[in-house]
Amino acid sequence: MASEHWGATLCQKFDINIGSLPFECPHGLTSFELVTGYVLTSPSDSVTMVPGILQLSDCIERCQKNSTCKSLNFETGLCVLLSTAVADRTTVLTPSQFPVFTIFAQKICISDIQNRCTKGWAFERVLGFELKGKEQKKIQVQSRLECMQACLSERDFECRSSNYDTENGDCSLSDMDRASIVPTHDMKMRTYGPSGGSVEYIENNCVDEPKKLCDFRPIEGKILKTVDFVYQNVKSVDECREKCLSSPYRCHSFDLGDPSMPNRVCRTSHLDKYSLAHIEDAYLQVPGSITYELHSCYNVTIMCRSREMIARVRTSKVFDGKIYSKSKPNLCVNDIHNSLEFEIAMRYQDVDCDVKEVQQGHFSSDIVIQHHDMIVTTKDLGLSIHCKYDLSNRSITNNVNLAVDGDVDATDSQSAIVSSPNVTMRITDRMGSNIQSAQVGDPLMIRFEIVEATSPYEIFVRELVAIDGQDQSEILLIDSNGCPTDAAIMGSMTKTGDDRKALEGPFDAFKFPTSETVQFRALVTPCLPTCEPVICNVRNYDGSSREMDSFGRRRRRRSIASSSNIDSNEEEILVAKAIQIKDKFEFNGKDGKRVKSQQQQQQSGHRLSSGHDHNREEAHELDDEISSLAANGSCLNTMGLIFAGTCFLLAQLVLLLTWACLRRAPFGARSANGGPSGPVLDFMDRKIMRPSFGGRHVSPNYDMFYPQVGKHI
Template identity: 30%
Template structure:
């Protein structure tokens, strides 16, 4: 016990001296994920917030200014943090408690340049990243020394570290073997896995992250991430996403939007759901959680008979690319080959690889051929990190438009709604299509037949040099088997009873096309996919006269240029080609497809009153689907009560008659059995009562 106490004090003094000798600007934090001290080590309250307000930033600031504060633990569920005057090494590490609901922050001394993160490394005990090692340092060193080597690495960027612990009896700090890596768990999700307790994963928060490295978000419906680091009130979804993108004090991995006391709330997260799995998500009706996802360098090309998909891996890829449902068809899959480009060439027609065909309903002869591709990191099994990508082409008499609808997770394996794939170059302007409730102007993804909706196509920035026009708006089922053309190639409506022409709205703050309509659905599916082709014009798009006093907010058809774009339901497309000009300097337009997925359900319909007879007597007045209450006419109710009473009387009478008959039968049977038993007791039976012949001793016979 004394040896343990002296060891504890030696570690504490050693680390205290280390921090004392550390320049003030080099005192940094390290975040330890998934652990907290055991109950044997009690901390001191550092900060507390009411109403579950985030405390991470405040706790970091207070501990940094407090010399005695060596480490602290954030309890996210109660918005409290407690500080300790000892570091993690001072505790018996094998006695620390595994707890996914906390964040443990510990002071360290690191020399960092050009990095203003509040914590420099994230440490995950019992985890490891397989492969892509830069180098392994030859000697056993401390965690801090290992992390400093990662920060000082110049030949190759060090994004993460694998640290294997070894016992050093004479050392006051934890020692181990340090291996540097140029990738992290976000780039290689399939290589990040649980490992033994003596292995740890360090992630460098100061590694250079390019602007296009995370260019999309996966959406989780009716949920938020439980670990919240910052909160903003009154922020819309787009504003919340902008806050996440511009956060510099830590790496924002995602954001959540929800409503608290009628106020739209924006929650910022430094972690993601991949760390602790689905259990880290909290179900809240109406909430949305958006998690950053990496870009994929995927391109799609079409000829008259083939569709070609090319994937250029950033790292060595040994998985498989195939069309969903056709993983064993030789024409429909291809295996990875390290860092070499992977090409999957498939026939467009014949439905050999699940390529479905949808044709327009007018005489424009436009055809959509599309399918679902799976990018699977393991050649045999599917994992959470795999992607589903919609790819396809639109053919017409005049042009061929390449379509990529992005990542769309649609089965139970993938619980979220998906992400957007954007090429490495992000150019302005940006364009977004969404569908909102006409009255509340809130974006909807699930509605009922007949609800008043508004389709909005908006270009940003509003004061930019570009204008937009939209045409060839198609509504189709999820599988593309059924479809209807809402706007033709000129942008004119095909059926005003279903969808109107688009109206252009221009102001200092917005430049958009809007169309008001009532929700509708196909009989074969509740999912309605809206697909539209957007054109960009320089300065101004000329409105189109559709006849019958109908004007569409677009332009007359000029020379167009095919463009590949990759979008998904309700997401923003963040890339277009550079503006083109012909030889005469005249304006040329650029085309881009957008898509939005809407779930439309049948309206709750109450039946009419049930009328009977020539006098129109009301038998049933109505039925409330919400409360399951039936409204019945008074005379009918009396009749039902009388019928019920008579039925009960008949049932009771029948029961009494049956009981009386059974009682009489039981008494008769009981009497017979009693007589037989009595005769047996006296040695008499029914046969003994018959006449018998008796023989006497004198041989005389008497009867």
């Protein structure tokens, strides 16, 4: 425990100078280092005592402007300037934690030419504590100030803290600090805690922390004894929060003071409960009060590139989780492990990442920063990111000076419009009309076309994939060679009449079991001057194969068996489209399974009829009639079986009753003539009636069964 390690009698020896010589830093920057919870007791060296100072920065500024001031003691409401520097001769620096804890600060001279530190103080030291297991570089230095200077000058990584051993001069630099570690894990692992020796922890206050998107967590019923700033006339939590984030230091907590006081104030501090582990009783218990401690902050930078948008995230606390597209958490995701900076890249019109083109040149997507690996919690952050482009055509002029023998100087001006083809994907019916939804089995077309009528390009299509709306299933419709994988599902890509800028492929509407949304994604490549079709070997339903032309690759007219390489220099365009496809029937009651079975039979009939001959529509009509007759016949046969079964059971029951009556008469006569007595007859009655008794329990068992089934639906 920190309280056991740091008793009231603990003291630390330092070298101080009682002289009144002014502090000099001719070739560097004068800054300060803080030691929280300690006080320098040297009344004879007191320069001045200033009461009523509510801001640590004001106390530091007074010492900064006073050439004889070398250090200071600060408590909320009291500033004591001292002419003594701790590093010059041996004296006592005493713990000061009751009734409030004191902050000691002294001047230091640092070389900060490349990266000027504009914060109120450059470093804070914690005596007897260290950050374990996080060092990035270890060096030997002659003094504590040299270790601080090495942290400021580090260029291989951002140095956030260091451990300095006062006995052997070891200086361990780290890219982490006590604010960036995760308390729920690292504090339990004693990452930041007592060193048990001569090592002290030094934290760099000059680092630039993210402050755009910040999350504060409330701690109810207590406030800090000593704070850095006190602002008057601040009445709302949001206003006080902004004061904290705009402070000239790394603010980690704020509160609105005692709620029972008539004049509310805003109090901010660079400390929180984790950085105060070496202070005993750092808080005042105040009913109704709330201290808000900074949990994490994020800076998000969006990079808009020609083919993708990149969201780069920088956080103040080490992140261990994932970043993903909100609507595609399984396909578009990056797993992050213990990092302060991470990113996610999303290609435009990418179905996997759900990047949407809101309007021409305006792309948008929603991302989630999730801390837990499996579930979404209140810690997580959702962001909507956008990239906008100016897609207007540009005129490029090339002036060529032609030198000709003689007196003639000619200038030839050439102008051209640079425009790449825009390719769209549409889902239409067989007449070419756009549709947004369909039913399973509807005859549809998928159409790719160049928007610009004057474009010199033609196009070919390959790697057409259908994906369900939940990113769980996908099916390849057109392979990498440009050929259909299953002619019963998707036909080959052909030109639309005389339009050489458009391709289309027929298919019957289908859906995935888990979603009514079917998304299509394909790679489209423009080619000049024309796109030659590829010859595909398509297997018929009877097992035979036939050749089919498909505009799926920019190749010479040859078989795919003789071509295996794809031109990697071809510029590919990714296009995507989604459509809602619903079942034909609404299921209701016990007949749902039967109707669904009939629907599947009808769909199978449609698939078997899909081809690319001229009689395709007639085949569909014939299959519809056959499916209808089959469904009606199935219904009639089922009703007949039910009726016949009922009649059979009734006939059996009549036979049993008749047989029982016939058996009772002889037994009765036999008893009258000295035959078996009454008990034997009773036994026979029970034996004969047992089948009828069992039959009466059939109906109640089914009545209990249906509600149980209903509860699981």
